[in-house]
Every structure is written in structure tokens, then in C-alpha cells.
Amino acid sequence: xxxxxxxxxxxxxxxxxxxxxxxxxxxxxxxxxxxxxxxxxxxxxxxxxxxxxxxxxxxxxxxxxxxxxxxxxxxxxxxxxxxxxxxxxxxxxxxxxxxxxxxxxxxxxxxxxxxxxxxxxxxxxxxxxxxxxxxxxxxxxxxxxxxxxxxxxxxxxxxxxxxxxxxxxxxxxxxxxxxxxxxxxxxxxx
Amino acid sequence: xxxxxxxxxxxxxxxxxxxxxxxxxxxxxxxxxxxxxxxxxxxxxxxxxxxxxxxxxxxxxxxxxxxxxxxxxxxxxxxxxxxxxxxxxxxxxxxxxxxxxxxxxxxxxxxxxxxxxxxxxxxxxxxxxxxxxxxxxxxxxxxxxxxxxxxxxxxxxxxxxxxxxxxxxxxxxxxxxxxxxxxxxxxxxxxxxxxxxxxxxxxxxxxxxxxxxxxxxxxxxxxxxxxxxxxxxxxxxxxxxxxxxxxxxxxxxxxxxxxxxxxxxxxxxxxxxxxxxxxxxxxxxxxxxxxxxxxxxxxxxxxxxxxxxxxxxxxxxxxxxxxxxxxxxxxxxxxxxxxxxxxxxxxxxxxxxxxxxxxxxxxxxxxxxxxxxxxxxxxxxxxxxxxxxxxxxxxxxxxxxxxxxxxxxxxxxxxxxxxxxxx
Amino acid sequence: xxxxxxxxxxxxxxxxxxxxxxxxxxxxxxxxxxxxxxxxxxxxxxxxxxxxxxxxxxxxxxxxxxxxxxxxxxxxxxxxxxxxxxxxxxxxxxxxxxxxxxxxxxxxxxxxxxxxxxxxxxxxxxxxxxxxxxxxxxxxxxxxxxxxxxxxxxxxxxxxxxxxxxxxxxxxxxxxxxxxxxxxxxxxxxxxxxxxxxxxxxxxxxxxxxxxxxxxxxxxxxxxxxxxxxxxxxxxxxxxxxxxxxxxxxxxxxxxxxxxxxxxxxxx
Numbered sequence: 001x002x003x004x005x006x007x008x009x010x011x012x013x014x015x016x017x018x019x020x021x022x023x024x025x026x027x028x029x030x031x032x033x034x035x036x037x038x039x040x041x042x043x044x045x046x047x048x049x050x051x052x053x054x055x056x057x058x059x060x061x062x063x064x065x066x067x068x069x070x071x072x073x074x075x076x077x078x079x080x081x082x083x084x085x086x087x088x089x090x091x092x093x094x095x096x097x098x099x100x101x102x103x104x105x106x107x108x109x110x111x112x113x114x115x116x117x118x119x120x121x122x123x124x125x126x127x128x129x130x131x132x133x134x135x136x137x138x139x140x141x142x143x144x145x146x147x148x149x150x151x152x153x154x155x156x157x158x159x160x161x162x163x164x165x166x167x168x169x170x171x172x173x174x175x176x177x178x179x180x181x182x183x184x185x186x187x188x189x190x
Numbered sequence: 191x192x193x194x195x196x197x198x199x200x201x202x203x204x205x206x207x208x209x210x211x212x213x214x215x216x217x218x219x220x221x222x223x224x225x226x227x228x229x230x231x232x233x234x235x236x237x238x239x240x241x242x243x244x245x246x247x248x249x250x251x252x253x254x255x256x257x258x259x260x261x262x263x264x265x266x267x268x269x270x271x272x273x274x275x276x277x278x279x280x281x282x283x284x285x286x287x288x289x290x291x292x293x294x295x296x297x298x299x300x301x302x303x304x305x306x307x308x309x310x311x312x313x314x315x316x317x318x319x320x321x322x323x324x325x326x327x328x329x330x331x332x333x334x335x336x337x338x339x340x341x342x343x344x345x346x347x348x349x350x351x352x353x354x355x356x357x358x359x360x361x362x363x364x365x366x367x368x369x370x371x372x373x374x375x376x377x378x379x380x381x382x383x384x385x386x387x388x389x390x391x392x393x394x395x396x397x398x399x400x401x402x403x404x405x406x407x408x409x410x411x412x413x414x415x416x417x418x419x420x421x422x423x424x425x426x427x428x429x430x431x432x433x434x435x436x437x438x439x440x441x442x443x444x445x446x447x448x449x450x451x452x453x454x455x456x457x458x459x460x461x462x463x464x465x466x467x468x469x470x471x472x473x474x475x476x477x478x479x480x481x482x483x484x485x486x487x488x489x490x491x492x493x494x495x496x497x498x499x500x501x502x503x504x505x506x507x508x509x510x511x512x513x514x515x516x517x518x519x520x521x522x523x524x525x526x527x528x529x530x531x532x533x534x535x536x537x538x539x540x541x542x543x544x545x546x547x548x549x550x551x552x553x554x555x556x557x558x559x560x561x562x563x564x565x566x567x568x569x570x571x572x573x574x575x576x577x578x579x580x581x582x583x584x585x586x587x588x589x590x591x592x593x594x595x596x597x598x599x600x601x602x603x604x605x606x607x608x609x610x611x612x613x
Numbered sequence: 614x615x616x617x618x619x620x621x622x623x624x625x626x627x628x629x630x631x632x633x634x635x636x637x638x639x640x641x642x643x644x645x646x647x648x649x650x651x652x653x654x655x656x657x658x659x660x661x662x663x664x665x666x667x668x669x670x671x672x673x674x675x676x677x678x679x680x681x682x683x684x685x686x687x688x689x690x691x692x693x694x695x696x697x698x699x700x701x702x703x704x705x706x707x708x709x710x711x712x713x714x715x716x717x718x719x720x721x722x723x724x725x726x727x728x729x730x731x732x733x734x735x736x737x738x739x740x741x742x743x744x745x746x747x748x749x750x751x752x753x754x755x756x757x758x759x760x761x762x763x764x765x766x767x768x769x770x771x772x773x774x775x776x777x778x779x780x781x782x783x784x785x786x787x788x789x790x791x792x793x794x795x796x797x798x799x800x801x802x803x804x805x806x807x808x809x810x811x812x813x814x815x816x817x818x819x820x821x822x823x824x825x826x827x828x829x830x831x832x833x834x835x836x837x838x839x840x841x842x843x844x845x846x847x848x849x850x851x852x853x854x855x856x857x858x859x860x861x862x863x864x865x866x867x868x869x870x871x872x873x874x875x876x877x878x879x880x881x
Contacts, residue, residue, distance in 0.1 A: 283788025
């Protein structure tokens, strides 16, 4: 048997490394996403994918498509949303997203219409963190702390100007706010 | 350690940063995302780097004391290297996309180079081991005709003194080249942590150096333990006190550097007393008090420094010296493990709200549970046990001939390759 | 690739594109030469700008920004509810959430029960009594112009469009969570349903269809505004010009594009 060159095994190793490296480069090249943007390092096809996600909230215009002239309640509602105390609030903020109400252009479930006290108090309960110019409702029962008592006193003094509305303690815990207050059913009171 | 005590005392007065009245973490910070796998990963790469350094101290710097463990250190490093990618892959929530790190590395992120650095290191390490064992492979191929050995010779079934000289040169070169690559592989982990500005406990340019220094510590300490264990286990081997002593010297020196850097980091934050300290102070006296102040610093750092001082400077009899060196090595192995935990998990304790600390939930099961972590950490040892059945790790080893080996004396020369051994 | 209209076929006709670029550069040069002389003649300059825009064949790309008016936020949590529904955000995780801050003489109290998806109930009595100031702070992804999350992504699975949206590529993300670590605002999370990083997209899928982001749509007090800084009439532009805003964690130098109006400095 002929004695091999002292570097024979190194040459063979180098060959293996070369083949391995070339295979890696080839496989890598084949696997890089088609729309890869090397300069900005992202997959361009991701943009239309993300943009194609379906919307759940349709916006006021989508509600108006069916409801604008449907009945008196909605007429009043649109009026209120345009200029009333709740102007600018989107329908879906309280009624829930379009996707839970309409599918393929057809209604498949009722939108949320059952508004208890809690629905109003989500916004209008008197929290210390709520900005002072925002209308807040409290009952006398709620008035517990010295700070609240001071608020109460101030509100009584500025009656009419204050944004804190104090209610007698008993009666008002039992009925929905909308029984007396502004509602589309009873738009006169506010 | 006055500042640590001061930290503990000041924090007792106010446990939360930024005058927080309650522990507040952001809504999305209920879970600590980098968990045990990310603790174990730098621990493993640290052992890789440390063990490789020991091997290169012989192959490059001709430190003769490590001649008998140079091959052992190399194989040990390889075993950990073979599984270093595993904890990372297990950590990914999309493990099957792990290859993306090769496809589209995003170089503004330090992490993106992982695939290439790790790949380069493993290629270097594998070639070096192959060259070290080539003579053995050739002999096996000629003796047994087994296909595996034949493949490992790449069909060159003769070893000549000239070819061994070529190998030796190349081994020296690869051992030298491997040091910076191993350091990059491990140091970059520290760099990833150090460059995350959102986490005050991580964001320091010292981080890569701290990781490197502690890597060398953990690698040497783990080697020392493994060496003692393997030598005790087999009757035909005996512990070479010179090896232990030299390892202890290296361990002592590297730990001085590692510990000094670790204290420097915290000490600097304390004396700077800036934004970082507002968060690190309550962290060290709060959620990290036990694992950092008590364990990492108090129990696992000061005692080994003193013990190693006796081992290195004292004139102890060999038995006691070896025993104490192993005690110190065990403490230091745990020191580095706790350090990895304290950095990785500790940094994530700090909520980005700057007003509270998140909680770490320990799990036994699951991809990142305790059991999986232990298993991942044991795999390199299993691989080592497997490899040592087929290849000689220490001089005098006779794999596949355990009975024959008991009759052999434990001369330092490799009796299986009586000609010029590269090791 | 035109980032404004993702539905358009990728890549313009090359010749067409080159012509437009050429025309654009000529016009730009003209503008640059003229600029020193037109400082007194602003009308002429704006005409020239129009010419440049027409010549380069593209309208100015929108430059979106988000404005939160802390003085208007009532903590109703409608935005969180809308976001969770619009984007199928898993329970317990949030693309947007609202925090309540109460400053007392003893320190700062902060909470955000369940991300405030159901709004807030009043804080404890002692907090109410000791309160010196209290406010709500809505949070979301800041869509930073130098976003740390984009920088630390190892595979380029998160990126910023020309209009300012910072987005996640669900099909490319490997789930290493580095972006979650990199974000100083806690805006990112790992989505257990999709197993990739998730975050606010400023409702890219809505804005590209001409709608407002769901949170902006749902906010009953207009505390949240979203608009184009290149449109001189948009609300965000006016607030931006007034320079009364601040951003979260300015020391992080992320060039955040969520601007807060009236935010007390204790907000982190």
C-alpha cells in the first residue's frame, strides 16, 4: 500500500467542509423567504397579511347603513351622537362590536341593549382619578370619607355648576339611571 | 461589603422603588419569560469556554501540568457544546423556526450571530478533537474494520510521523483560534444582557466580561470535580496532585477576577447612586436578597476564596489539598449557577413599571420546568460517559477493554498509541 | 414595495419607477437651488414642493402619531375591551391597558385591575382621603422610531413601516422573547394562542382600510387620538405643534410616537 501524503486527510477534511459549506449556502438560499427585504430586514409579504385581518368594530357608518332611518329611537340616537351630551361616542362603545351583531351583511345576534346602572357608572361613577370636569354621579350612601364630604358640600354650594350630581341615598339604588335620565327613550331629561 | 449591608438596611425602610405604595407590575409582566432554560444556557456555554481554555493552556501555551487532562478537557467541552443549542431551542415558543437565525440574521441584534458563532465553534472543536484522535481512529479502523472507524479516518488509514507533525501544528492553531471563538460564543451572551437598556440589573458594559470570567471559573471548577470523580471511580487511575493544584491556581486567579468584576458592577451602581440604584437597591434587598447576598456572595464566594488560598499557598498533604480543592470547586460551580440565576431571573424581577417586582413561578414539568432543566444539564454527562466507552479520554485508557486496563499501570503516556501522541 | 398600500402588487414597473425617480431628483435639485431665494416667497416654495411631489409621483406618506390626553381619560376601560375584542387578545394579556395613579404624601399608588378591561372601582378610603392628585394613564405600544424591540429581534420578525407602524411578522417570529425584554414599556407579550410575540399594531388592519384604531373608536371622551402628522388639520398635528406633550421614559431615547398631554411626571 502506498503511503499517503502527510496532508491527505487534511485535504479530504477540507473537501468535506467545502461541500458542507456549499450545501449550507444552497439550502439557506433556498429557504430565505421570497419577499425578504434584506436592507430593512423584514418579510414584505407580512404587510398585506397583517392588513388583511378582519375588522370587528365597523365604525358608526357601518351602523348607520341599517339603523339611520330605521326607527325613532335610532333617529334620536344619531341626533344625540351628533350634538347631544354623548356626542362623539361611537355606537359600538356601548353596543358592542359589529362582528357580534352582523355576519355576512346579516344580523345574527342582538347587539347589547340592556343597560343597567353599571353601564352608566362605568363612566360616571365618582372616582378620585376621574378628571374633575367630567360629570360624575354619587349617592349620599357613597359619601363616606372626609374628602367625599368636602366634595359633597362643595357640590351643594355650587349647585347647578358642579359636575358632581348627588342623589338621595335610598330610591336611586334600585332603578336604572335611564328611567329618569337622558336616554333615547326619554330624551327630554338629561 | 458595607454597601451590600447598607443596601439591605436602606431597603428595609422602603421595600419598593420610586415611592411605590403597592407592588405594581405592568399588565403583561405576570410571567417571567426568560426562565430556567436561559439560566442553564449561559451556564453550559460557560463550562464549554472554561474547559476549552484548560485544554488550550496545554495545546497553545504548553502548560505541561495539563498534558494529561488536555484531551479530557477538550472532550468535556465538546459534550457540553453538543447540547448548548438545546436549552435555547426548548425555550423558543416556535422551536421549528429556530433555523431562521441562520436564514435572516438581523445584525442589529447581538443574538442574531448565535447560529454562526455556535456553528463556527463547534466546527473548530470537532476538527480539533478529530485531529487529536485521528491516530486512534486509524488504528481502530485497521483492527476492527468497523465502518464507523473507517468513516472517521476519512479513508486515510495510515499515520506517519510527518502527518502527525501536520496534525500537531493544526491542533495548536485550532486551539488558539478556538479561544476567541469560545469567548465570543459565551461573551456575547453577556453582551445580549448588557445591551438591554430596559433592564437596569443587566444594562452594564461589564456584563460580557463578568460572564466570561465566571465562565472560566465554572469550566475549571467543573473539570476539577469531574477529574477527581473519574479518577476515584476507576482503580487503575490515580489523582495527579499536580493537576489538581494547577487547576486550583487557575481557579483561584480566575475567580478573583470574576468576583472583583461582580462586586465592581454592584459597587459602581451603589456609589453612582443613580437611576440604576433606585431599582437595584430594592432588588438586592428584596427578591434577590437570599439568592444573591446570602448565597452567591456570602456562602459561595468568600469561603472558596479562602479555601483556595490554603490549597494554593498552604503546604497541605495531598489528600487534604485534593479534598479542599474539590470543596472549593463545588462551591464555585454553585456560585456560577446562582450567578446565572441571579442575573437572568433577577433582572426580570424588576418590573418596567419601576414600581414593583414580578414573581418567578417554579414548575417541575413542562418544556422549561425543573426536570427538563436537570435533564438538559445531564445530557452532556451522558454523552461523555458514552464517548469514554469508545475513545481513550485519559492516558492509559483502554476503551472496550476494561479488564485489560486494570492490569495496566497508570503511566502518563498513552499506552494505546506508543508512537508520537499529539496529546 | 409600496408600504402604504399593501394590496398593490409588489414592485412598481421598473422603467416607470426610474423615470419618476429621475424627475423627482431634478425637481428636488431645483428646489434646493431655489430655497435660499424663496425664504421671502413662501407661496412659491410651497408651489415648488407640490411640483416636487407631483414629479416624484407619490403623495407624501402619512406619518402617524398617537396622542393621549390624560386630562380626558375617565378609566372606563372601553378602549381595552375594544382592543381585546378587535385583536383577539388572550385573557390576562393586553395590547393596551389603563393605569390608575394616586399620589399621596406617603408615596405613589398605582394599579390596573385586569388591565382595567372592566373599568375601575373606587380606591380604598385611606387613599381617597390622602390623595393629593389622581389620574388615569392609558398605555399601549409607543411605536418608537428607534424601537429597541426591532433592534434586538435576531431574525427580523418585527419591523417598522414607512408610516410608523411597528409590526410583528407572525409567520417569521421564532418566539425568543428578546423583544419583550427589550421593550422598556412592557407593551409586548408572548401570545399563548399564536406562540409568537404580540403587541399593539395601532390597528394596522383598520387604518389601512380608512378606519381609526379600535381603542380610538371606542374611547367615549376622545382621550385617545390617532392621526397623520403630515396633515396640518389633524388633531395630533395641532397638539404636536403646541408642544405641550411628553413621552413615557424619555431617558430611554426610543423616539416614542405616543404623545401624552397633561401627564404628571410620576407616570412611568
